[in-house]
Amino acid sequence: MTKPTTIDEYVEAFPPPAQRQLSAIRELCRAAAPTAGEQLKWRHPAYVHTDGVILFMFSGHAKHASLAFTPSTRAAFADDLTGFHTGKGTVALPYGTAVPVDLVRRMLEYRVLEYEVHGVKWM
Template sequence: MNEVEKYIENFPEEVQQRLTKMREIIKELAPEASERICMGIPTYDLHGKWLVHFAGFRKHIGFYPQPEGITAFKEKLTQYKTSKGTIQFPLNKPLPEELIREIVNYRVEHQNG
């Protein structure tokens, strides 16, 4: 079991499922990205730069696609709490898998330059 799997294992089952889904999407769309724990949360690096991070919380999943990943999808994120570098996906709503895919794809394309 690697450090990201250990991180996910520390959450209740419902949160584990969502974190695992986030991880699967990122690994599928960015297979070249390295996976590690940075700042206490799962982090994916591509070409030596941060690609995305995610984290589990009591009431939401935090997704960190860098500020440009939020700016580019501002119109699609209106129903979620956001800040400069964070999107919060509440646990009482379905995980927006397609939106996460779009954002990860965007980040990969821009990281590949």
Template sequence: MTATFATVDDYIGSFPPETQAVLQEMRRTIHRVVPDAGEKISYQIPAVTIGGKVVVYFAGWKHHVSLYPVLDGDDDFERLVAPYRASKGTLKFLLSEPVPYGVIETVARHLLAQHQASA
């Protein structure tokens, strides 16, 4: 049976302390970029929202953390995210390496701009 989570805090709290610290920093990084954002659990992972609409998802796994959906961008953006692309739309950051919070911030800005353009 898959665990279900009522809140983002419940979700983050289900991980080992080292992973919790990374997820909390991802959360803070995203919230710095996405002002007045809300949060919810969607698809059993944390989602950062504006007006109830999801801007970005983030998730923890045994050996990595991920960010979704990372849509295509210009050449500079693609060069930045290429080392972390796990599949179309997914970035994967290994927990065995320093997490590039600057990349997460840039991706969050990119997703926020896309969200605002489609709103």
């Protein structure tokens, strides 16, 4: 597989179930940060504030998509994430299951405000 140079190429490199999940996540990211730039960072789609700070990222894996926020964003939603595999600042969303749209939207919006209001930078 060749290294993707765009987010479209990144998503298209996955099988259809993963593409659907990644596309849904991408739409939520775009809606939460409409002025953020879409860039590939460390080979993964990232949403970068107009002043250059990464807001959040997503990535595809063999069995799940992953959303990456700051650890403080993930921690703020700990009670809502009890049924998910999480990492320091990540949430795994298994393929074949519906994206929890309301939860993801709230997390994305929280992260934007966390940066814009409180100045919390990327990890």
